[in-house]
Amino acid sequence: MATGRTHRPATRSRGIPEATVARLPLYLRALTALSERSVPTVSSEELAAAAGVNSAKLRKDFSYLGSYGTRGVGYDVEYLVYQISRELGLTQDWPVVIVGIGNLGAALANYGGFASRGFRVAALIDADPGLTGKPVAGIPVQHTDELEKIIKDNGVSIGVIATPAGAAQQVCDRLVAAGVTSILNFAPTVLSVPDGVDVRKVDLSIELQILAFHEQRKSGEETAAGDGALPAAVTPRDDSTDQGPDGDVPAVMPA
Numbered sequence: 001m002a003t004g005r006t007h008r009p010a011t012r013s014r015g016i017p018e019a020t021v022a023r024l025p026l027y028l029r030a031l032t033a034l035s036e037r038s039v040p041t042v043s044s045e046e047l048a049a050a051a052g053v054n055s056a057k058l059r060k061d062f063s064y065l066g067s068y069g070t071r072g073v074g075y076d077v078e079y080l081v082y083q084i085s086r087e088l089g090l091t092q093d094w095p096v097v098i099v100g101i102g103n104l105g106a107a108l109a110n111y112g113g114f115a116s117r118g119f120r121v122a123a124l125i126d127a128d129p130g131l132t133g134k135p136v137a138g139i140p141v142q143h144t145d146e147l148e149k150i151i152k153d154n155g156v157s158i159g160v161i162a163t164p165a166g167a168a169q170q171v172c173d174r175l176v177a178a179g180v181t182s183i184l185n186f187a188p189t190v191l192s193v194p195d196g197v198d199v200r201k202v203d204l205s206i207e208l209q210i211l212a213f214h215e216q217r218k219s220g221e222e223t224a225a226g227d228g229a230l231p232a233a234v235t236p237r238d239d240s241t242d243q244g245p246d247g248d249v250p251a252v253m254p255a
């Protein structure tokens with residue numbers, strides 16, 4: 001559920017659009033579930049439904065991979081798993097460091113889903129000397145003094161930041177200077193990075209705010225429907241009557 005942007009052009013150098021890249025993990029998750037059930041082939045419609053994507057978009061996405069499926073048979077599940085994994089760079093092991101081993105960092109360290117997807121937690125790093133040497137998820141926490149050495153020794157290119165917002169930029173700068181080129185940022189702050197460094201931001205509160213917006217809109221529509229009126233989004237506007245008492249235009253949310 002990563003949100004945010006990567007510092008990359010909209011189309012990757014190999015011609016795969018960034019929006020397609022963002023959907024590949026959705027296909028992979030659906031395909032992995034089919035593979036676990038030993039399903040040999042899948043139609044574009046079935047896979048699109050399982051991934052929550054429109055089937056025409058799926059076919060277009062797969063054409064970038066050179067995968068067109070077989071008419072009447074569909075796509076070979078195992079081969080597509082391999083193709084997408086290869087395209088996403090998941091056929092190799094990616095050592096990851098997590099910086100900031102508080103509530104969130106510890107939860108991430110304990111998350112089994114990283115390893116099963118080829119992301120090995122190589123080290124846990126925290127500035128609190130009281131945590132140094134303490135095992136979290138079986139891995140002893142190391143002090144930030146060791147950050148550069150840890151990155152170099154483990155060949156780490158992906159860093160996860162789970163520190164307070166105030167420390168995140170400084171941690172990011174150190175990670176980048178040490179050779180990290182991809183950052184997953186959980187701290188609620190915008191990070192500045194040089195060209196060539198990808199940042200993805202995860203922010204649950206932003207996701208919740210977007211849901212709140214939709215909830216508000218839905219309840220507005222229900223109220224309007226309950227009143228026997230059309231939902232606000234489709235209520236025809238009558239500019240002669242919808243001015244508020246002091247001339248303000250009432251807040252009607254456009255569709």
Ligand SMILES: NC(=O)c1ccc[n+]([C@@H]2O[C@H](COP(=O)([O-])OP(=O)(O)OC[C@H]3O[C@@H](n4cnc5c(N)ncnc54)[C@H](O)[C@@H]3O)[C@@H](O)[C@H]2O)c1
Nearest residue numbers: 100101102103104127128162163164165167187202203204
């Ligand atoms: N993205 C999300 O959806 C989401 C959800 C929860 C929390 N958060 C954010 O994640 C961060 C961590 O939250 P938490 O609840 O785990 O906080 P926490 O206070 O439990 O843990 C923060 C840890 O960072 C360490 N730290 C502080 N400065 C550091 C530095 N310079 N270098 C290395 N480590 C340092 C602290 O010692 C502490 O162990 C916060 O920024 C919080 O806002 C984001």
